[in-house]
Amino acid sequence: KAELRTRKPGWNIRASEMSKNTLNPIRAIVDGMKLTPNPDKAMIALSIGDPTVFGNLPTDETILQAMKDAIDSHRYNGYAPSVGYLQSREAVANFYSCPEAPLEGKDVILTSGCSQAIELCISVLCNPGDNILVPCPGFSLYKTLAVSLGIQVKLYNLQPEKSWEIDLEHMESLINEKTACLIVNNPSNPCGSVYSKEHLQDILAVASKHCIPILADEIYGDMVFPGYSCHYMAPLSRDVPILSCGGLAKRWLVPGWRMGWILIHDRNQTFGSEIREGLVKLSQRILGPCTIVQGALESILNSTPKEFLDSTISFLKSNSELCFSALSSIPGLTPVRPSGAMYLMVGIEMEHFPEFRNDVEFTERLVTEQSVFCLPATAFEYPNFFRIVVTVPEDMMVEACSRIREFCKTHYRPDTQDTSDPDQ
Amino acid sequence: KAELRTRKPGWNIRASEMSKNTLNPIRAIVDGMKLTPNPDKAMIALSIGDPTVFGNLPTDETILQAMKDAIDSHRYNGYAPSVGYLQSREAVANFYSCPEAPLEGKDVILTSGCSQAIELCISVLCNPGDNILVPCPGFSLYKTLAVSLGIQVKLYNLQPEKSWEIDLEHMESLINEKTACLIVNNPSNPCGSVYSKEHLQDILAVASKHCIPILADEIYGDMVFPGYSCHYMAPLSRDVPILSCGGLAKRWLVPGWRMGWILIHDRNQTFGSEIREGLVKLSQRILGPCTIVQGALESILNSTPKEFLDSTISFLKSNSELCFSALSSIPGLTPVRPSGAMYLMVGIEMEHFPEFRNDVEFTERLVTEQSVFCLPATAFEYPNFFRIVVTVPEDMMVEACSRIREFCKTHYRPDTQDTSDPDQ
Ligand SMILES: Cc1ncc(COP(=O)(O)O)c(C=O)c1O
Numbered sequence: 001k002a003e004l005r006t007r008k009p010g011w012n013i014r015a016s017e018m019s020k021n022t023l024n025p026i027r028a029i030v031d032g033m034k035l036t037p038n039p040d041k042a043m044i045a046l047s048i049g050d051p052t053v054f055g056n057l058p059t060d061e062t063i064l065q066a067m068k069d070a071i072d073s074h075r076y077n078g079y080a081p082s083v084g085y086l087q088s089r090e091a092v093a094n095f096y097s098c099p100e101a102p103l104e105g106k107d108v109i110l111t112s113g114c115s116q117a118i119e120l121c122i123s124v125l126c127n128p129g130d131n132i133l134v135p136c137p138g139f140s141l142y143k144t145l146a147v148s149l150g151i152q153v154k155l156y157n158l159q160p161e162k163s164w165e166i167d168l169e170h171m172e173s174l175i176n177e178k179t180a181c182l183i184v185n186n187p188s189n190p191c192g193s194v195y196s197k198e199h200l201q202d203i204l205a206v207a208s209k210h211c212i213p214i215l216a217d218e219i220y221g222d223m224v225f226p227g228y229s230c231h232y233m234a235p236l237s238r239d240v241p242i243l244s245c246g247g248l249a250k251r252w253l254v255p256g257w258r259m260g261w262i263l264i265h266d267r268n269q270t271f272g273s274e275i276r277e278g279l280v281k282l283s284q285r286i287l288g289p290c291t292i293v294q295g296a297l298e299s300i301l302n303s304t305p306k307e308f309l310d311s312t313i314s315f316l317k318s319n320s321e322l323c324f325s326a327l328s329s330i331p332g333l334t335p336v337r338p339s340g341a342m343y344l345m346v347g348i349e350m351e352h353f354p355e356f357r358n359d360v361e362f363t364e365r366l367v368t369e370q371s372v373f374c375l376p377a378t379a380f381e382y383p384n385f386f387r388i389v390v391t392v393p394e395d396m397m398v399e400a401c402s403r404i405r406e407f408c409k410t411h412y413r414p415d416t417q418d419t420s421d422p423d424q
Numbered sequence: 425k426a427e428l429r430t431r432k433p434g435w436n437i438r439a440s441e442m443s444k445n446t447l448n449p450i451r452a453i454v455d456g457m458k459l460t461p462n463p464d465k466a467m468i469a470l471s472i473g474d475p476t477v478f479g480n481l482p483t484d485e486t487i488l489q490a491m492k493d494a495i496d497s498h499r500y501n502g503y504a505p506s507v508g509y510l511q512s513r514e515a516v517a518n519f520y521s522c523p524e525a526p527l528e529g530k531d532v533i534l535t536s537g538c539s540q541a542i543e544l545c546i547s548v549l550c551n552p553g554d555n556i557l558v559p560c561p562g563f564s565l566y567k568t569l570a571v572s573l574g575i576q577v578k579l580y581n582l583q584p585e586k587s588w589e590i591d592l593e594h595m596e597s598l599i600n601e602k603t604a605c606l607i608v609n610n611p612s613n614p615c616g617s618v619y620s621k622e623h624l625q626d627i628l629a630v631a632s633k634h635c636i637p638i639l640a641d642e643i644y645g646d647m648v649f650p651g652y653s654c655h656y657m658a659p660l661s662r663d664v665p666i667l668s669c670g671g672l673a674k675r676w677l678v679p680g681w682r683m684g685w686i687l688i689h690d691r692n693q694t695f696g697s698e699i700r701e702g703l704v705k706l707s708q709r710i711l712g713p714c715t716i717v718q719g720a721l722e723s724i725l726n727s728t729p730k731e732f733l734d735s736t737i738s739f740l741k742s743n744s745e746l747c748f749s750a751l752s753s754i755p756g757l758t759p760v761r762p763s764g765a766m767y768l769m770v771g772i773e774m775e776h777f778p779e780f781r782n783d784v785e786f787t788e789r790l791v792t793e794q795s796v797f798c799l800p801a802t803a804f805e806y807p808n809f810f811r812i813v814v815t816v817p818e819d820m821m822v823e824a825c826s827r828i829r830e831f832c833k834t835h836y837r838p839d840t841q842d843t844s845d846p847d848q
């Protein structure tokens with residue numbers, strides 16, 4: 001009764017600190033923008049990281065049939081183990097196993113999308129007060145999750161002039177005794193970059209030197225343009241333990257199905273049973289992804305025709321080449337040539353656009369005048385760039401590029417000093 | 425560089441505190457049991473809370489067809505909003521809306537199973553150091569989630585002799601200034617109890633008096649035997665804000681599909697925009713349930729024939745009556761008659777079974793001798809009881825009950841004093 005008296009009278013329900021600290025920078029920035037398109041021009045959104053929205057990149061019929069077969073089998077309506085059916089885990093293991101980084105079913109944990117894979121990996125490796133190394137520019141979810149868990153984020157620089165390779169010296173300088181994990185995203189959102197084997201080995205050397213496990217976000221694995229090759233990180237290291245996160249979202253073009261996975265690549269028992277068991281425990285919170293998709297997984301991985309991936313890639317490559325070369329010739333813009341994934345980053349030479357204070361204002365006005373929306377890269381902590389998603393139909397891409405050209409022509413000032421101070 | 429030197433050399437990867445604190449009492453207890461069945465008798469598991477495992481309770485064809493239609497529509501492969509498609513949310517709102525507790529699409533958040541619904545509700549209402557009131561015996565996930573988030577669990581007593589009604593005085597005595605939420609599970613796992621309107625009103629009165637929001641776990645909503653009626657909590661209160669958690673798992677018999685929801689029943693803006701926005705933010709961590717199930721949801725809710733639910737219920741009722749009356753006549757056991765859900769709790773008069781120290785030893789030996797496995801209720805923090813799942817086929821239920829009878833006959837001692845001390 002003494003206890004009771006100390007309770008404040010009246011309703012006083014507050015949202016938790018954790019929910020308040022779950023910040024989505026893309027939403028925060030986009031919601032703060034005045035996005036009123038030009039009524040005379042149809043809106044073209046180059047901002048949406050969902051390859052399915054325009055209908056030009058449908059998933060394969062084999063994949064849909066696998067789902068219907070799973071439903072008709074009546075075998076996948078009950079609870080699966082929280083880490084997934086063993087058979088489905090084995091299918092993923094077989095798909096990704098290679099002699100340098102062998103995998104068995106027990107090394108795979110199925111999750112609700114790659115997002116949950118990342119959440120579980122960060123949650124198992126880090127305590128509040130630890131820090132993680134995160135690429136800049138990079139996918140915003142890493143920071144969103146870390147901050148909500150009380151984990152500090154240290155951003156390491158990517159170098160646009162070196163096709164977005166990591167500034168390894170900078171990255172290394174961030175490491176301290178509280179560094180619990182290094183996140184590497186290859187191929188990259190938002191950069192569309194694909195790292196060479198040598199660069200990945202250099203990254204692994206730093207991780208090895210300082211004994212830091214790697215969370216490899218490889219959701220765009222194998223989505224690499226002809227002429228480049230995609231290397232997963234695990235086969236390249238003998239001593240760095242790696243949690244590789246992936247899923248069906250991008251390569252198989254079904255992001256809504258929420259099927260992701262963690263591949264546990266232990267080395268010399270460095271993760272040991274502790275990390276494995278930790279992941280299993282965390283998976284029990286929400287009990288894994290939809291069993292119908294799990295039931296279809298083996299067939300999706302093994303029966304989707306090779307031509308499906310090839311044709312997706314050839315579309316992405318041709319669209320991104322088109323976009324890259326169109327924007328390359330626009331004074332004031334510096335697109336960075338991508339070699340994979342579905343994105344392209346474009347630098348804005350702000351000194352030539354004195355009307356705009358930053359990438360947010362630039363992209364905002366691009367909507368107002370030209371009805372083209374590109375995501376300002378401030379959303380990736382990388383000001384003065386914007387990101388283009390290259391999954392839109394080709395004709396939209398052509399039209400968008402010509403509108404961007406018109407926009408830049410209108411606002412470009414060859415020499416800012418002169419225009420900004422006409423009295424001199 | 426100074427920083428670098430402080431890092432300990434060598435690999436030293438530890439699982440996080442949070443993962444270590446994600447404890448699953450059922451696993452902990454079951455994994456510690458020696459479960460070696462009698463080789464002469466086929467194993468009968470009365471322990472599995474998955475109604476689909478024996479094949480006698482298939483889901484309805486309408487439900488499977490709705491899934492196949494969603495697949496064939498090609499409309500549900502992309503990302504949905506993280507809280508779910510508006511159309512699917514509206515379908516849930518319409519299904520549960522009533523004049524006393526109206527719901528719109530905006531009041532519904534779709535989640536990855538009822539488990540994630542509970543996780544989001546606890547996460548948004550509580551900070552570390554807060555406490556929540558949880559039924560005892562009760563579903564173990566509440567404690568698993570709370571403890572992992574640093575939230576204290578206070579167990580309030582249910583009263584077997586009053587059909588598991590809450591001991592309201594005890595519950596009220598636990599409330600203090602740090603009490604952030606009251607969890608009510610009705611109908612109940614593991615009790616199979618269904619509360620009367622009056623009892624629910626009494627619970628609401630306590631919540632109202634102390635201004636504590638309610639998390640109503642109503643996943644077994646409407647799964648109530650003929651003669652009883654199922655009352656949801658929200659329509660019974662005008663001032664207590666309620667988050668009601670539910671999903672497709674039980675009533676529609678597809679637990680693997682991982683479709684759950686939160687119904688936000690605000691009252692006088694007590695939750696306000698803060699709790700709504702907090703839930704939206706938290707949903708962005710893993711981006712919602714599988715879109716195919718979301719696409720099928722409207723049709724599942726509106727087109728599943730009434731006979732499907734009715735026949736499930738009539739099976740559950742007849743099986744639980746059968747089990748209850750069989751066990752009622754066994755000396756030493758005290759089953760509590762259920763009125764809904766899929767469970768039945770059985771008290772063990774331990775003084776008559778002096779060979780066993782507790783429910784864990786009792787149920788362990790029941791496996792060794794009779795190959796019948798019931799979950800010891802220590803897993804629900806309720807020693808000297810065990811839980812029976814009544815979804816098994818009738819013949820197995822009959823056989824299991826007769827084996828339990830044989831087991832009890834073998835081990836029952838009418839008067840413990842005499843047998844335990846033969847020298848007196
Ligand atoms: C780099 C990266 N990682 C992870 C994800 C999340 O994938 P999923 O939709 O499977 O959760 C995305 C989605 O855009 C991404 O770009």
Ligand SMILES: Cc1ncc(COP(=O)(O)O)c(C=O)c1O
Nearest residue numbers: 537538539563613643671673679
């Ligand atoms: C009382 C209760 N709440 C919630 C759940 C979890 O439901 P779901 O499988 O939809 O996550 C269960 C599952 O057994 C349950 O018994």
